[in-house]
Amino acid sequence: MAPELSSNWKKLQAQIKAEKPANPATPKRKAGDIGLDEQVSGRKKQGHALKQEPAQQPAKPTFDSKSKSKEGRRPQMGNAQSSKIDPVHPKHGVSPSLALWASENDISPEQLTEAYGLGLQSNSLLTETPARPNEGLATGLELGKYLAIDCEMVGIGDGGHDHALARVSVVDFHGRQVYDSYVRPQERVVDWRTHVSGVSPRHMAKARTFEEVQSQIAELLKGRILVGHDVKHDLRVLQLDHPSKQIRDTAKFSGFRKYGNGPKPALRVLARELLGLEIQTGQHSSIEDARVAMLLFRKHKPAFDVEHANRYPDQTKLKPKPKGKNAKRR
Helix, strand or coil: CCCCCCHHHHHHHHHHHHHCCCCCCCCCCCHHHCCHHHHHHCCCCCCCCCCCCCCCCCCCCCCCCCCCCCCCCCCECCCCCECCCCCCCCCCCCCHHHHHHHHHCCCCHHHHHHHHCCCCCECHHHCCCCCCCCCEECCCCCCCCEEEEEEEEEEECHHHCEEEEEEEEEEECCCCEEEEEEEECCCCEEECCHHHHCCCHHHHHHCEEHHHHHHHHHHHHCCCEEEECCHHHHHHHHCCCCCHHHEEECCCCHHHHHHCCCCCCCHHHHHHHHHCCECCCCCCCHHHHHHHHHHHHHHCHHHHHHHHHHHCCCHHHHCCCCCHHHCCCC
16 A cells, blocks of 8 residues: 655645646757756746746766776766656756745655656756865755665774764765864774875864764654664764664665675666766765765665655555454453
């Protein structure tokens, strides 16, 4: 049985229907012709009639001469190109009146994005905004219910085989940077793993304490759905817990298993095979890895949702409490 829609979602669908033009013959502009932010804020030029424009052809991607694929070459991370996986073609944009109505009825930008299928025509959320290392908590962002996380670790203990947190990054549903900080390890660092982690002793001069970072991350994750790749390792070095029902792990998603040589696929393999991107070719970037995890989740969100619903069914519906004389006493 399909889950019952929330009252807000029903209101959203009713409002969408009300927003549809009465005359179907009137030309419509495609959402791809106007950016989502521009549609929501209603920033239109006045005094000029809108003209229907032909669909824009995607820009030809640039390629790295050393990376190759079945088509010949792979684009490096940082090139914006259309994805071949699960293309979404929005039918129309979000009108300013609908955006205002949604805001007044506690309907998030994420729900509007999902309702209209916007924002997945390219990998642009990975490259639109450069990372701002060690910024801490970003200001001016209204967070929704989805956040993606990634951590960089250094080696501690005998032989440097144990892990300690050295950097943590968080992005939102749209790939925007929410949090980034270097972290001073609580124990003596034996191996900085700079060639992989990108962290070196010089970053510790302005790094935050573990307690401060842990507290801020815990507050961010409270009540939200956490996206990431092999999230248990990130939570372990943060010394935090998060409900399993509120985690979407790209390393555990059954639809990605075929890309792994072992029990789980590597994030760089998923990025290459599903997004056409080469990442982690040198020092890792926790911002980049968090954005890739979120993009993988968003592009396959319907399948993630179905698998999650099957994994965590509503027990109250499957096992109703007995009533009457046959009810067992407890």
